[in-house]
Amino acid sequence: MVNVSTTTTSPLADAEITDTSLRAFLHGLPGVDQVGAEQRAATLASRSIKTSAKAQAIDLAISMVDLTTLEGADTPGKVRAMCAKAVRPDPADPSVPKVAAVCVYPDLVAQAVRALKGTGVRVASVATAFPSGRSSLDVKVQDTKLAVEAGADEIDMVIDRGAFLSGRYMRVFEEIARIKAACGDAHLKVILETGELVTYDNVRRASWLAMMAGADFIKTSTGKISPAATLPVTMIMLEAVRDFRAATGEMVGVKPAGGIRTTKDAIKHLVLVNEVAGDDWLTPEWYRLGASSLLNDLLMQRQKMTTGRYAGPDHFTLD
Numbered sequence: 001m002v003n004v005s006t007t008t009t010s011p012l013a014d015a016e017i018t019d020t021s022l023r024a025f026l027h028g029l030p031g032v033d034q035v036g037a038e039q040r041a042a043t044l045a046s047r048s049i050k051t052s053a054k055a056q057a058i059d060l061a062i063s064m065v066d067l068t069t070l071e072g073a074d075t076p077g078k079v080r081a082m083c084a085k086a087v088r089p090d091p092a093d094p095s096v097p098k099v100a101a102v103c104v105y106p107d108l109v110a111q112a113v114r115a116l117k118g119t120g121v122r123v124a125s126v127a128t129a130f131p132s133g134r135s136s137l138d139v140k141v142q143d144t145k146l147a148v149e150a151g152a153d154e155i156d157m158v159i160d161r162g163a164f165l166s167g168r169y170m171r172v173f174e175e176i177a178r179i180k181a182a183c184g185d186a187h188l189k190v191i192l193e194t195g196e197l198v199t200y201d202n203v204r205r206a207s208w209l210a211m212m213a214g215a216d217f218i219k220t221s222t223g224k225i226s227p228a229a230t231l232p233v234t235m236i237m238l239e240a241v242r243d244f245r246a247a248t249g250e251m252v253g254v255k256p257a258g259g260i261r262t263t264k265d266a267i268k269h270l271v272l273v274n275e276v277a278g279d280d281w282l283t284p285e286w287y288r289l290g291a292s293s294l295l296n297d298l299l300m301q302r303q304k305m306t307t308g309r310y311a312g313p314d315h316f317t318l319d
């Protein structure tokens with residue numbers, strides 16, 4: 001019996017969560033029909049939307065962006081410039097909405113907090129030995145606490161894929177629950193790194209595991225591993241949050257991240273959200289697009305819709 005206290009509602013809330021009950025629950029989830037899932041995602045992705053809806057969709061997508069820089073070469077100056085862009089994506093057009101959040105490494109959180117104070121743009125920080133997650137739990141907790149103390153509103157943690165893939169689900173559960181506790185009031189996004197989970201069944205299991213352990217959001221990827229936020233994987237995660245709400249009454253957000261670069265990609269995601277989870281998720285509170293270079297394409301397409309012509313990519317500052 002493992003002593004874990006979790007504050008979230010879970011389908012196993014009445015039974016004490018044990019290695020055995022957790023494994024039985026996760027392996028009792030319906031298997032994913034791989035061919036069916038890929039076909040359905042492709043069909044939904046091929047839907048077109050009306051031009052009038054496209055303008056709205058672009059603004060919604062902008063408002064959902066977690067504008068991200070996660071490079072070893074990141075500097076305070078780069079983060080300040082990114083924060084300015086997050087608040088006012090197109091300096092020439094004040095009608096462009098601000099993005100949801102900026103996402104940086106923990107040592108740059110204080111910088112971002114200063115730059116975004118009072119703007120309503122949130123500060124997200126990766127933590128827990130991102131992107132590999134290969135460190136002790138104590139170090140991961142400390143990493144999380146430092147980011148929260150520096151002012152992060154949101155923590156993007158990675159799960160221990162080695163533990164998950166070797167069937168040590170309870171270890172993954174406990175780790176998420178410990179990090180959730182270390183977050184305090186900060187929201188916790190749990191990165192599954194779906195590109196390393198091998199099967200869609202594992203994506204479904206990891207989604208439920210993360211939600212049961214206290215995730216406020218489930219996130220596809222770190223952006224460091226390919227494939228990242230594919231449509232079938234995102235669809236399976238959207239099904240999981242939909243079914244989790246039906247089972248528990250609790251809503252959990254979804255954040256696809258990695259490889260989302262074009263307006264077309266973003267709109268496919270919005271269609272998927274609407275069709276699979278429902279329009280309750282169509283807000284920045286419940287859906288985010290983690291991306292380092294999507295914003296400029298959204299701005300270019302928006303300008304094309306407003307003025308009838310494209311501005312060159314050099315019209316906008318670098319993502």
Ligand SMILES: O=C[C@H](O)COP(=O)(O)O
Pocket residue numbers: 068070103221222223224257258259260290291292293294
């Ligand atoms: O969380 C966000 C990802 O790191 C961004 O990935 P990307 O550079 O492929 O957009």
